[in-house]
Each structure stands twice: as C-alpha cells, then as structure tokens.
Amino acid sequence: MATPIDATAASPSATPTAPSAHPAPSAPLRPPPAGGGAADTLRAAGVIGLCVAIAWAGGSLAGAAAPLVWAAALVLSTVCCWALGVLPEPTATLLFFLCAILFHVAPAQVVFSGFASPAWWLMFGGAATGVALRGTGLAQRLADVVFGRRLAGYRQLIATIAVSAVGLAFLMPSTTGRVLLLMPIVLAVADRLGFAPGSNGRIGMVLTVAAASYMPPTTILPANIPNSVLLGAASSLYGINLSYGAYLLLHFPVLGLLKTVVLVWLVCRLFPHQGSLLAQSEGARTPMSRAETRLAIVLALAVAGFATDALHGISPAWISLAACIVCLLPGVGLVSPRALAEQVHLPPLLYVAGFLGLGAVVESSGLGSAVSAALLRWLPLAPGHDAANAAAIGAVGAGLGLMTTLPGLPAVMTPLARELAAASGLSLETVLMLQVPVFSTVILPYQSPPIMIAMQLGGVGLRHGTRLCLALAGITVLVLLPLDYLWWRVLGYLH
Structure with a gap:
C-alpha cells in the first residue's frame, strides 16, 4: 500500500553532517574529462x-x-x-x-540571427521568470492547485499534463509561452514526488509538456507558428482564407485528440514509473507571501499579453522579456543578479540560437528551394491516385522539414502548392492542408524549437527526446495517418 509523499522528502536534510576536524591527506584531484574522451x-x-x-x-x-x-x-x-x-x-x-x-x-547576420530571434528572447525571459517561480515558491503552490487532487497514478498524472497543455492551446497562441508557463509547475510536481533528474518519471513529465504543447496544437488555428505561417501564406499567395472551424474539424479528431491519447500511452511505456502517487493534503497550504503575490501579478499580466498578442501586435518574446526585467528590478526583489547568473544556463541558449540559425542558413543559401525544386521534378504524381499523391507530398514535406525545421516548412512548401495541385489533380486547398500532417509529425526533436526549449528547461537530453519522437512518428505514419486519410475522405477532401 502506497504511503503519502512528504513534500520535504526530496529536499536536503536540515542538519548538515559536520566535516572532520582532521581530514585525511589525499592526492590532488584531477577534474574528470568533459564531453567524453578522444574516441568520441x-x-x-x-x-x-x-x-x-x-x-x-x-x-x-x-x-x-x-x-x-x-x-x-x-x-x-x-x-x-x-x-x-x-x-x-x-x-x-x-x-x-x-x-x-x-x-x-552565409553572412554573419544570418548565421547568428538566432540570437536576434524572438524565440531566443522568449526562452531567456522564460528562464528568468522560471527562477522567480522556483525561488518564491509560487511554482510549488501552482503545482498544488493544478495537480494536487489528480495524482492517483502515473498514467493519470501524464494524462493531466497532456490535457492541460492541449487545453491551454485554445487560449494561448504561443507554443513557447505555454511551455514557459507549464514547465516550472511540472518540475515542481516532479520535485515534490521525488522524481530526481534523470528518473523516468521526471523525463516522462518533461517530454509530455514538450510534445503536447506542440504536436496536437498544430491542429488548432492559430496555436503554433507553422499554423500561423500557413494561414498567412495561403491568404497572401492564393487568396485562400482558412477557417478556424473547418481547420479544427479536419485535423483535430485524429492528429489532435487521438495523437494526445497515443502520446500519453507512449510516454508511460517508454518512461514507466511503478507505484501509485498520492496528492498532498490541501490543508498543508499557507497564505501567499508578498513575493508570491507580486510574481503572480506579473505572470497574470504576461499570460494576458500572450493570449491577446493578435490584438495588440506585441510579440510574446518582448512580453516575456518585460516580465523578466520586472522580476530583476531592485524594488521588486523577485530575482537577484546572482541567481540569474547561476540558474540561467548558457548551453541551452546557445543551442536554441544554433538551430534557429540553421534554419536561416538553409533559407539564405537557397538550399531549401533547390532541394524542393529537385524533389518536385522527381515526384511520382498523377491525377486520380489520391493516396499515392498525398503520401508523396507528405514525404517531400518530411524531407524538407528535416532541413528547414518545421516552423519554416510552410514558407517553403506553400509557394509550391499550385504546381503540386496541378501535377496531382488535387484541389489547391487540399494540397495546402496536406502540410499539417507533416509539420505535426516531429521525427527528431531539433525540428521543433518549442520542443527543444522545453527539453532544455526540463534538463532532458536529446537521446530521450529522440526516442519519443521516433516512436510517435512511427505510430503516426503506420496508424494515425491512414486513419486521417479515411477521415479526409469522409469530409470530401480526398477520394
């Protein structure tokens, strides 16, 4: 029978062990080699x-x-x-x-463009507010509110995280904003449950936030960057205005709802945790401190700004940066410069700048256009073979997505849509919509900046993220996409 989890179980003991007054002499210590050996x-x-x-x-x-x-x-x-x-x-x-x-x-301004990207500053600001959430204790309090009554089992915990991430996509259009909001809360839950860094439970929780914040919401307009790029490109290039309801009906039942179910099952299989989880008593709560109250106000204003960016036109990145600056103000006292230097780590920020710069290099060098044009010449498209045409167009998109990353895929594929429609005999709108199954399927984590940001913030390595992405992509190709094809036929998009 499981016993309730003590919130202090995972914390260091309050009474440190006293050091010996006469330590034994020892040989000088050599630092361990960093990053492996010469063979690596x-x-x-x-x-x-x-x-x-x-x-x-x-x-x-x-x-x-x-x-x-x-x-x-x-x-x-x-x-x-x-x-x-x-x-x-x-x-x-x-x-x-x-x-x-x-x-x-490529020119230096292209190579290093990731450092000027809103996504980079969104992550920096979110990392700083994450320090404030942990330091003030507000993350733990929010974890109690969101998950306190729902920790009956690991599968239920993972399902709750996934549903929270997908549900938030209907309210907040910024994927990275959702990640920055959910990750500190989920990490606080992991700490309370005793899930140490590197444990299956913690890895599963972090990867659920990462995948559920990006993949299912690709079926909701305009919850992700690729959706928004496709929406704008379809309107500007072809005068086609995508409808929120029609887009949701076409994509969400299979690639949104069913994929969320598969994601929860897969996380529990790949990163299992044995035993039940019991929630803390609600009576353990204490009144909010002044620091928690100030931070709650800052975050509430930031979330309101994220959710209404279509109205005021201010990027979520600059809202996140403004929240970071408020937290650093001496009179507010939520994050000290020392805490910022010690707890906001450089390697994740370098990596984000790198994969954003990679996409810019692909576009600037003409590599994406050259590859897509070459593939278009070799595609076996023929009118009257809808299943084969859809598979061929999807394969081209998947190949381009491995180079350009998924947020840039609609910018490369949409200008080719008219030629693809003419060669395949499919309608132009159908060809445009065929991009969604492609950019909703992440083969490798680096293809999706929000997934990489979530993994970096949660301390999960590429190996674990790659396992989940490859497994989920395999199930998507073998099971979900055939079901999606049948659903498209029911709705009349394919024959």
Whole structure:
C-alpha cells in the first residue's frame, strides 16, 4: 500500500553532517574529462567526414554550385551531430557557427540571427521568470492547485499534463509561452514526488509538456507558428482564407485528440514509473507571501499579453522579456543578479540560437528551394491516385522539414502548392492542408524549437527526446495517418 509523499522528502536534510576536524591527506584531484574522451572526438570526426562526402557526392550528381554544396555539407553535419549526439550540444552548435563563417556559407547576420530571434528572447525571459517561480515558491503552490487532487497514478498524472497543455492551446497562441508557463509547475510536481533528474518519471513529465504543447496544437488555428505561417501564406499567395472551424474539424479528431491519447500511452511505456502517487493534503497550504503575490501579478499580466498578442501586435518574446526585467528590478526583489547568473544556463541558449540559425542558413543559401525544386521534378504524381499523391507530398514535406525545421516548412512548401495541385489533380486547398500532417509529425526533436526549449528547461537530453519522437512518428505514419486519410475522405477532401 502506497504511503503519502512528504513534500520535504526530496529536499536536503536540515542538519548538515559536520566535516572532520582532521581530514585525511589525499592526492590532488584531477577534474574528470568533459564531453567524453578522444574516441568520441574521432567518432564525431568520422560522422562529419561522412556527411561532407555525402553532400559532395550528391552535389556532383546534381551539378550544384559549390556554395550550395558547402551549405548542404554544413547542414547535414550539424543535424547529424545533434541527432546522434556524437558531440555535446554546445560544441556542435559552436562548430556550426565557426564553419558557417569560415567557409562563407552565409553572412554573419544570418548565421547568428538566432540570437536576434524572438524565440531566443522568449526562452531567456522564460528562464528568468522560471527562477522567480522556483525561488518564491509560487511554482510549488501552482503545482498544488493544478495537480494536487489528480495524482492517483502515473498514467493519470501524464494524462493531466497532456490535457492541460492541449487545453491551454485554445487560449494561448504561443507554443513557447505555454511551455514557459507549464514547465516550472511540472518540475515542481516532479520535485515534490521525488522524481530526481534523470528518473523516468521526471523525463516522462518533461517530454509530455514538450510534445503536447506542440504536436496536437498544430491542429488548432492559430496555436503554433507553422499554423500561423500557413494561414498567412495561403491568404497572401492564393487568396485562400482558412477557417478556424473547418481547420479544427479536419485535423483535430485524429492528429489532435487521438495523437494526445497515443502520446500519453507512449510516454508511460517508454518512461514507466511503478507505484501509485498520492496528492498532498490541501490543508498543508499557507497564505501567499508578498513575493508570491507580486510574481503572480506579473505572470497574470504576461499570460494576458500572450493570449491577446493578435490584438495588440506585441510579440510574446518582448512580453516575456518585460516580465523578466520586472522580476530583476531592485524594488521588486523577485530575482537577484546572482541567481540569474547561476540558474540561467548558457548551453541551452546557445543551442536554441544554433538551430534557429540553421534554419536561416538553409533559407539564405537557397538550399531549401533547390532541394524542393529537385524533389518536385522527381515526384511520382498523377491525377486520380489520391493516396499515392498525398503520401508523396507528405514525404517531400518530411524531407524538407528535416532541413528547414518545421516552423519554416510552410514558407517553403506553400509557394509550391499550385504546381503540386496541378501535377496531382488535387484541389489547391487540399494540397495546402496536406502540410499539417507533416509539420505535426516531429521525427527528431531539433525540428521543433518549442520542443527543444522545453527539453532544455526540463534538463532532458536529446537521446530521450529522440526516442519519443521516433516512436510517435512511427505510430503516426503506420496508424494515425491512414486513419486521417479515411477521415479526409469522409469530409470530401480526398477520394
């Protein structure tokens, strides 16, 4: 029979062990090697050399210009280093910056554009407010409010996190904003339950926030960046105005609702936790402190700004940065400069700037356009074969999504929609809508900046995120997409 979990069980003892008055002499300690040994560096060099060889061979066969080949070699090498983990993430990211500049793959303002991106500042501001949430105790209080009565079991806990993330997408259009709001709360729950960093329970909770904040909400307008890009591009290029209700009806039942169910099941299978979880007593609550009250007001204003960005036009990034500055003000006293320096870590911010810069390099170098045009020539499209045409268009989108990252996919695919519609015999609106199953399917975590931000904030490595993404992508391709095809036929989009 399970026993209630004490909130102080995971915290250090209040009485430290006294050090010995006469410590035994010991040999000088050498710091452990960082990032592995020489064999890891050689393995990374082999992977990079293979990627460069593949890029040059493909470029020679296609007759591509040398700058395009260099861009392809850099992008492929960087993606493989991130996906395979052959180099630590900061090392691979810094190597990308260096090679892009040394080999003149793109101008410096393009290579380092990630640092000027709203997504980077959104993460920085969110990390600072996360420090305030933990320091004031408000994260723990919110965890009690949201999850206090719902911790009867691990599966129910994961389901509650997933439903909260998807439900919030109907109210808050910023994916990263939802991640920044939910992650400190979920980490507070993990701490209270004794889920240490690296434990299955903590990994499962963090990855549920990451995946549920991005994947199912791609079926809701305008809850994600790819949705919004597709909405704007369809209107500006073709005069097609996507309807909220029609978009939701077409995509949410399978790729939203069913995918959420599959996600919960998969997290519980890949990262299982044995035993039941019991909620804390509601009577343990204490009145809010002045610091908690001030922070609650700051966060309430920030969330209101996130939810209404379509009305006032201010990016959630700058709202997040403004909340960060308020927390740092001496008169407010929510985050000290020392706490900011110690608890906001540089490697996650470097990595975010890296994969944002990678997408900019793909666009600036013309690599995305060249690959998409080449694929268009080789696509086996023929009128009257809707299933094969949909699969071919989806495969092209998946390939481009591995290079451009998913937020940039509609910007590359939408200009090709008219040609794809003419070659396949599908309607233009159907071809536009076929992008949604593609950018809702994350094959590798780096394709989705919000997922990577969530993993970095939650302290979960790429290996675990890759396991979940690959497994969920496999189930999506084998089960969910065939069901989605049947649903599209019922609605008359495919025949």
